[in-house]
Amino acid sequence: MTLRQQADDEGRFILPGRGASRRQSAASIHSLMRQYELLVLSARNTAMTETVADLPPIVVSDLFGMHPNIAPVCALCPRWLGGRPRRLPGRGVAQSQSMAFFHQCPAACPGRRRMMICTGRMAVEFIGDGAMIEVQRDGAFSVNSVGMDHLPFPLTFSVCEVGRSWRISASAAQAGELIDVISRSVNDTVLVVDLATNSFLDEDFRQWRPSLIAAEQDADFIVHPIGAWASATPGLGEEILVMHRDSLPGFLDGSWSPYELSLVDVPVAPTPAQLDEIALFVGTAPFDEPVLPHIEGSRFWYSGHDDCYLTVETTDPAMPAVVLSRLLALLAGSALVSAGETSSVMIPEPDIATTGRLISESPHWIGAVGATTQALATIRLSALPQRWRHGQEPPIHADYTATLDQIRGTWQITPADKQCL
Numbered sequence: 001m002t003l004r005q006q007a008d009d010e011g012r013f014i015l016p017g018r019g020a021s022r023r024q025s026a027a028s029i030h031s032l033m034r035q036y037e038l039l040v041l042s043a044r045n046t047a048m049t050e051t052v053a054d055l056p057p058i059v060v061s062d063l064f065g066m067h068p069n070i071a072p073v074c075a076l077c078p079r080w081l082g083g084r085p086r087r088l089p090g091r092g093v094a095q096s097q098s099m100a101f102f103h104q105c106p107a108a109c110p111g112r113r114r115m116m117i118c119t120g121r122m123a124v125e126f127i128g129d130g131a132m133i134e135v136q137r138d139g140a141f142s143v144n145s146v147g148m149d150h151l152p153f154p155l156t157f158s159v160c161e162v163g164r165s166w167r168i169s170a171s172a173a174q175a176g177e178l179i180d181v182i183s184r185s186v187n188d189t190v191l192v193v194d195l196a197t198n199s200f201l202d203e204d205f206r207q208w209r210p211s212l213i214a215a216e217q218d219a220d221f222i223v224h225p226i227g228a229w230a231s232a233t234p235g236l237g238e239e240i241l242v243m244h245r246d247s248l249p250g251f252l253d254g255s256w257s258p259y260e261l262s263l264v265d266v267p268v269a270p271t272p273a274q275l276d277e278i279a280l281f282v283g284t285a286p287f288d289e290p291v292l293p294h295i296e297g298s299r300f301w302y303s304g305h306d307d308c309y310l311t312v313e314t315t316d317p318a319m320p321a322v323v324l325s326r327l328l329a330l331l332a333g334s335a336l337v338s339a340g341e342t343s344s345v346m347i348p349e350p351d352i353a354t355t356g357r358l359i360s361e362s363p364h365w366i367g368a369v370g371a372t373t374q375a376l377a378t379i380r381l382s383a384l385p386q387r388w389r390h391g392q393e394p395p396i397h398a399d400y401t402a403t404l405d406q407i408r409g410t411w412q413i414t415p416a417d418k419q420c421l
Contacts, residue, residue, distance in 0.1 A: 133326070135333025136344040140172035140308050142334045146390070153308075154394055155331045155367035155379070158387035159320040159359060162290045165299075168312040168323055169387060175261050175304050176254035177330055181323070183248045185316060186265035186300045190248060191275070192241035193264060193282055194303075199256035210239045219243055219251040224275045233283040235262055235303070240275050261304040267297035321356035324365070325349045328411075331367060332377040332404040340374040347404060350411040358400070358413070366394050367402070375406045381413075 015024040136142075144153040158169045175182075192210060200208040200216065208216075211223040221243040226236065243251065245265070252258075262282070270278070281294050291301040292313050301313040312323065329349040336345045358365065362383035370378035380398035388394075402413045 131349045132346050133329055133333070133349060134344050134346050135177075135330055135337060137334075137337050137342075139177060139330060139334055139337075140174045141331050142337065144172050144306075144308050152369060154388070155327050155365070156388045157324050157327060157365045157367075158384075159363045162313070163293055165290065165292045165313050165315045166317065166320055167290065168310075168314070168320055170310055170312075170323060170327060172308045173310055173327060173330060174254075174307045175252050175258060175302075178302075178310070178323075178326065179249050179252050181326060182263065182300070182302055183245050185314065185319060186245050186248075186263075187267050187297070188245055189266050189269050190243055190245050191264050191266060191270075191278065192237075192243070192251075192262070193279065194235050194237045194260055194262035195241075195258055196237070196260035197256060197258045199258075210237055210241050213256075214241055214243070214251055217251045217253065219247040221247065221251075222269075224272060226276075226279050234287075236279060236283040240279060242269060242275070257307045258304065259306050261302070261307075263300075263302040264291060264295060265298055265300045266295065318352060318356070320359050321352040324355040324359065325352050328355070328367070328379060328402055329404075331369065331379055332402075335369045335372040335377045335379075336374065336404075336406060339372045339377075345406070347406060348409050348411065350402065350413065354411070354413055364388070368394055370398075370401065377404045377406070378402065379404075 015029060141153055141155075145151060146153055153172050156169075156171045160167050192214075195210040195213065197207060197213070200213050202208060211221070214221045214223075221241045224240040224242060226238050226240060248263075252261075264278070264282075266274075266278075278295060282291070285291070285294070290313060292298050292315065299315040301311075303311040312319065314320075326349060329347055333345050333347050336347065337343070358381070364384040364387055365381055366384055366388050367379045367381045370380045372378065379402040381400040381402055382395040382397065383399050384395070400413055400415050402411060404411055
């Protein structure tokens with residue numbers, strides 16, 4: 001934003017920077033406003049919350065870019081919270097791009113609890129034990145390709161057991177496409193130990209500090225400076241952000257893209273000395289060194305690269321199946337979006353019991369889109385002897401075919417002999 005005087009003062013900035021020829025940066029203005037508790041984003045979110053409650057769902061969908069299947073949640077039944085969104089536990093004003101709605105559906109699902117989380121990147125609806133996710137046109141599988149020929153990006157998945165935890169390497173998924181999985185799996189306290197992005201740059205095209213980005217996202221956090229020594233250290237930034245897990249959906253709301261992101265959880269808020277110890281380990285450990293054994297009480301580590309590749313360490317034995325189910329849904333969703341030429345689609349995830357059986361058969365998989373229509377998507381899955389790497393040709397033979405029937409809302413994973421898994 002550039003503000004200039006009118007008429008005879010033309011050419012002079014209303015908010016000048018340090019140099020007379022430069023305006024004050026947006027980050028500096030934002031910091032100054034926060035000093036006087038002028039929280040513009042919170043006021044904007046409050047106004048949007050009131051608007052969502054008062055306008056017809058189809059109008060809300062068009063104005064705010066909300067999926068048409070999501071908008072009616074506020075207005076379908078007056079008994080559902082009076083048609084108003086409920087704030088996330090532990091959060092302040094509901095985020096405009098990260099709102100949660102809790103309701104009981106007396107007609108469609110009596111006695112079953114439903115939760116819908118809407119973010120700028122996707123929406124996730126939980127009905128009982130199942131999940132429906134929204135896959136958008138600009139998801140990881142849609143915007144990434146392989147080689148100069150721009151071949152479709154494959155689904156890749158590998159998992160290995162390391163001590164008492166599991167290490168998952170996979171693609172392709174953006175942080176915003178996994179945020180609900182992450183926030184459900186971590187301890188209450190999460191550390192953002194590395195963050196790099198081109199979405200927040202100052203007037204000299206330098207990245208904002210992570211603390212400024214978190215402030216812009218209206219996240220509740222504490223910042224711990226590490227120092228300049230960390231600036232050239234892979235996997236570590238100059239600051240560590242300490243935040244509650246409920247702040248993650250608003251922080252990673254899909255409105256911006258980190259090309260490097262590392263998160264780790266801890267059981268309680270750490271002291272400055274403990275944060276320094278964590279930073280020292282992260283900054284000096286070899287690339288393939290497990291993280292969780294070195295951070296007491298930690299049960300989840302996430303590292304994302306290019307908002308496409310991801311590495312996860314977890315103590316939850318069900319997490320590998322959860323990640324594989326999400327990847328299959330994201331790939332099928334991207335195929336349906338492309339086939340139907342729509343901006344997004346709501347689809348179910350495969351049952352984790354089924355993906356768990358796939359993993360028990362082989363820890364390494366690669367998947368590619370097969371025949372697809374506007375209502376049916378197939379994914380050819382092939383077991384690999386080892387983790388897939390760039391430059392390797394996917395196997396011609398498919399061991400299984402995963403088929404999503406969008407009309408029935410069902411998945412079927414069939415082996416080569418056509419017997420259901």
